[in-house]
Amino acid sequence: MIDAFDQIFVLLKHWALDWPFWPESLKPMLSVLFSIVPLMLVFALLFGITTVVERKAIGRIQNRYGPNRVGLPFTDLRMFGFGQFIADGIKALTKEDVVPRAADKVVHFLAPIALIVPVFLAYSVLPYGLNMAPIDMDTGVLFFFAVGAATELSVFMAGWSSRNKYSLLGAMRAIAQMISYEVPLIISTITVVMMVGSLSTVKIVEAQADYFGQLPHWHVFTPWGFAGFILFLIAAMAESNRSPFDLPEGESEIVAGYFIEYSGFKFALFFLAEYLGMFAVSGLAITLFLGGWTAPLAFLSWLPSWLWFFAKLLALIALFIWVRGTVPRLRMDQLMNFGWKFMLPMALINIAAAGLWRFLPAGFDRWAVCSAMLIVPYVLLGRGLMGGKLFTKRTYRYAE
Template sequence: MTAFFQSLGLPYEWAWTVATVVAIVVVSLLVMFSVAMVIYVDRKVLGAIMLRRGPNVVGPFGLLQSFADGLKVFLQETIIPTAANKGIFLLAPIITFTVALAAWAVIPFWDGGVIADINVGLLYILAISSMGVYGVVMSGWASNSKYPFFSAMRASAQMISYEVSIGFVLVCVVLFAGTFNLGGIVRAQQSFGLGVINAYAVHPLLFPMWVVFFISALAETARAPFDLTEAESELVAGYQTEYSSMSFALFWLGEYANILLMCSLNTLLFWGGWLPPLDIPVLYMVPGIVWFLVKTFLFFFMFSWIWATVPRYRYDQLMRLGWKVFLPMSLLFVAVTSGYLMATGHFDKVGIAEVPATATEIVQTNPAQPTAVRGQS
């Protein structure tokens, strides 16, 4: 896209800036449109499993129901409780929505189809996703109501607990791929399983880690059976209880954008991303973005399926699963995985063992430094 704007006569700096802004706008609009569609899918799946119709009136097959709901909340009045801290109360949904969109900057939809193809994309995702809890905590505290406050305390403990397990799971993936770049992780999965399957999840050491990651993603996004932050039978609506109009809608947009993000990470880290399921030439005729979207929405269907069928955990069960099961299990697999890769010489193949060992060697071999600098010790 930068080359296109350069062809229109713009200098490189302006062409890159305009191309980046256009990419951000396009991805943001696509994510928000996808959120509207997956809310519709969520309700249709729940309706089918519970023997109900789901949305079927507004638009053909009810496809416009999510947009009608969005128009409804847009036209409603924003009510701020008298005793609430107004500044933080209004800032909380904005943070939740903004952080949820910012994480998509490093998600590759196809090979090269990413806004920011940075080498530490996975670390960026961890940093951004960990900030999502701030919106929930701020809303719970600023509402000056006991139910949102209980929800905020639950959310902070729940998200922190399961982020620890997710971090160790990602260490196992990085050890296999040899990179934090999400595109590099996807490319490393090509022909990984039996020389024909494009997925890390088929490996005996990584399949259990995918299961841990999938369940932890449910807890991280507060989806059932881990939706204790907004448990209707206990907390009315949790941290969203005092919110209305567009501030409530921003929470919903941010929540579903995070759910889609976790579904896409399941696809990218364990199931081949934009690659077809099998390394067969005829399957590559299908565009990579199609494979990426199909896999992502398949995982979203699994999220909805679990919501409709699995009862909610008690809070002590939630904490026990995170700290007494997933944390020891993920730590054990980090040790076993690194030992296995060392024993099989995997690090020599991916080039990790060839990294310069001293600061002097790094300076002398860094092509980004001028020759005069590289020659100095």
């Protein structure tokens, strides 16, 4: 019974595929369709809800209410403002689609599509639950990063084809940032690949699926895993252009960055791609470091695996929102300094720490050595990043 509930989506798909009136030749196509359509619907809905939750949470952080008016259309139900995304969607669909006269029309049209397709492709290798990875590829992690890197192209397509200096500046910033932070992002995942010995996302989750007594065997509960998780999370924030790394959008200086010349549904597609990219990279963080679909404590394993995956995903989204509500935007030089002078060395040291962890005998010594190996450079690099400056309370001198 519990197993059936755990596998309910897999069973549903098989049941739908086993209908006798499907022609045999269509079955592979249908199987693909039954995997893709629910995923797209679930994540598009999650995107809608996240936009509202984000606005409400940031409102609360700033002691405001946030959206609390719009409910279901044609009714008086307000639902605490959770109908907002429906109204936003209708608005985006009915708005005029403005294309600048000087823009390269074909590239301008293709850019949002070229952005959304790789983002959705990245979802195909994530294991959402036990037996619930759409494709179990041997090179799943590599595939994820390969399609993830394709988004940079579409960002530059959007920035260049608009023929607008702000959008070009935004695209250049985005490219600089994404390429800089892709390096620590991938290097911090290498540790996991080294320890598990496989690039398959399913195998990586399986490697974390057993327990020490009640405690889980997640990678984040090791020194190299914890450091890798933090590095991965920071790099993921930068990759998905989330605050504090939202320089490519930088409303106050370059209006909206690379999608400045987009309106209506194309703008909504950029927005959607940005959030879906964030969910995908959070999903990969869960798979690599937070044990994928496994329960956090052994006695909770009876709950369905997909529930755990989505609980962790929502927790990470909440963390992203919390950080966005807290940290102000970085400056370009701070961004580059942080990426190349802190993230990259830390990620490289983390590889060495993971290697040492693998070959030292288990026990307290291993913990002490690997932790020291990460904490000492963290402190030293942090000091280097501050450049010997002492940050005290700022004093102001006013004109008399």
